[in-house]
Amino acid sequence: MTPALPPSSQPDHASRGPALARRALPPLLFCLARIVVCGTLIGWLAPELLGPFRHDTPELTTPARLSKTLATATRTLDQELFSTLKKVAPGLRPFNPQERLETFQGVQWRSTRLELQLPASVSPEKVVGALQALSFDADWQVRLKPLWLEPLSPSIHITVRGYPTHLLTLHPALQPAEVPAASPRPRIAILIDDLGVDRSALEALWPLETPFSVAILPFTPYALELAERAYQRQKEILVHLPMEPLPRPDGERLEPPLGQLTLQMSLEEVKQKTRRAVLAVPYARGVNNHQGSAFTRDRTRMSAMLEVLLPEQLFFVDSRTIGDSIGLELARELGIPATGRQLFLDNDPEPDRIRQALERLKAVALKKGSALGIGHPYPTTLEVLRTWLPEAQQAGFDLVPVSSVTE
Numbered sequence: 561m562t563p564a565l566p567p568s569s570q571p572d573h574a575s576r577g578p579a580l581a582r583r584a585l586p587p588l589l590f591c592l593a594r595i596v597v598c599g600t601l602i603g604w605l606a607p608e609l610l611g612p613f614r615h616d617t618p619e620l621t622t623p624a625r626l627s628k629t630l631a632t633a634t635r636t637l638d639q640e641l642f643s644t645l646k647k648v649a650p651g652l653r654p655f656n657p658q659e660r661l662e663t664f665q666g667v668q669w670r671s672t673r674l675e676l677q678l679p680a681s682v683s684p685e686k687v688v689g690a691l692q693a694l695s696f697d698a699d700w701q702v703r704l705k706p707l708w709l710e711p712l713s714p715s716i717h718i719t720v721r722g723y724p725t726h727l728l729t730l731h732p733a734l735q736p737a738e739v740p741a742a743s744p745r746p747r748i749a750i751l752i753d754d755l756g757v758d759r760s761a762l763e764a765l766w767p768l769e770t771p772f773s774v775a776i777l778p779f780t781p782y783a784l785e786l787a788e789r790a791y792q793r794q795k796e797i798l799v800h801l802p803m804e805p806l807p808r809p810d811g812e813r814l815e816p817p818l819g820q821l822t823l824q825m826s827l828e829e830v831k832q833k834t835r836r837a838v839l840a841v842p843y844a845r846g847v848n849n850h851q852g853s854a855f856t857r858d859r860t861r862m863s864a865m866l867e868v869l870l871p872e873q874l875f876f877v878d879s880r881t882i883g884d885s886i887g888l889e890l891a892r893e894l895g896i897p898a899t900g901r902q903l904f905l906d907n908d909p910e911p912d913r914i915r916q917a918l919e920r921l922k923a924v925a926l927k928k929g930s931a932l933g934i935g936h937p938y939p940t941t942l943e944v945l946r947t948w949l950p951e952a953q954q955a956g957f958d959l960v961p962v963s964s965v966t967e
């Protein structure tokens with residue numbers, strides 16, 4: 561290999577060294593020393609020749625080293641991302657920050673979720689473009705991927721060496737929408753889920769004439785009473801069917817809700833439990849999943865659950881607690897009316913945020929003809945909806961039950 565090295569870079573010990581060493585060291589030791597010297601030199605001068613044996617690789621793959629790399633990379637990403645955001649979208653307001661310490665096979669890293677309210681002059685596409693133009697240390701293998709988890713609001717999903725570190729959702733600024741006089745009235749369905757635990761949850765909304773729908777958790781203390789009340793007020797009722805979520809990253813196991821469908825159940829058990837849940841919520845016209853990030857990816861068990869809905873003429877709303885849920889696709893295959901297109905109203909239960917989410921819902925309805933918004937029985941959500949529902953109707957939107965936006 562000596563001829564391959566440029567003369568100027570030939571170190572002294574590569575020419576004179578061997579003669580000295582040959583006298584001083586036994587032959588075996590000399591060979592070893594030579595391998596080490598050559599290996600180190602190639603490592604310095606032409607690292608690609610050593611391929612997977614490059615000296616830093618084994619250390620990088622240990623969980624401790626990888627965790628350290630991820631920590632450095634996420635810190636740098638934080639700085640770069642936010643200075644770019646400040647530059648392209650001055651006046652942008654971040655909200656709903658969530659930071660988590662994640663662990664996987666001994667590797668630890670921090671993941672950040674953040675929503676960003678953009679100023680009126682800046683489009684989400686412009687921000688996505690600016691973030692995608694950033695470049696980082698090649699060794700970190702940073703990938704930025706735009707996702708559309710919500711219509712109109714793209715998210716940027718960022719991974720470092722395959723580990724998800726950031727999820728940034730960009731919300732455009734919207735003016736209160738009015739429906740043009742000549743166009744047909746766009747339809748909006750509002751669904752409040754997670755009901756059944758608190759008796760007085762919907763007190764603020766019951767007096768409203770405007771249609772909204774309720775999803776009730778089966779076997780909860782007030783499931784029957786709330787279903788009865790909703791039926792009397794002519795509100796559409798759904799079974800909020802609990803399904804197994806993925807394990808929590810911190811390893812903590814929470815008490816599963818009653819009637820939860822799990823991956824351990826046989827297909828017959830899944831069907832039986834689904835039938836019982838449907839019977840536990842009287843007057844139900846449809847079903848949507850509570851949690852289910854693990855269960856909704858299981859094709860055979862999801863099919864078994866959906867087969868129960870078909871003869872009962874129940875529709876299905878895929879709550880999409882995970883990106884690759886197959887609930888909607890399967891329901892369509894079986895001919896069950898369904899929807900998966902929706903927007904969460906209160907990821908951040910701050911009243912201003914809820915109003916912004918409702919404006920986005922109107923914009924989606926204007927664009928697509930209909931939209932479904934899902935909220936929770938938080939006092940702020942109910943208070944905002946109490947005034948928003950009649951106002952939206954006044955502004956030209958048709959407030960409809962969830963079944964009207966299924967296909």
Ligand SMILES: [Zn+2]
Nearest residue numbers: 753754850851
């Ligand atoms: Zn739920």
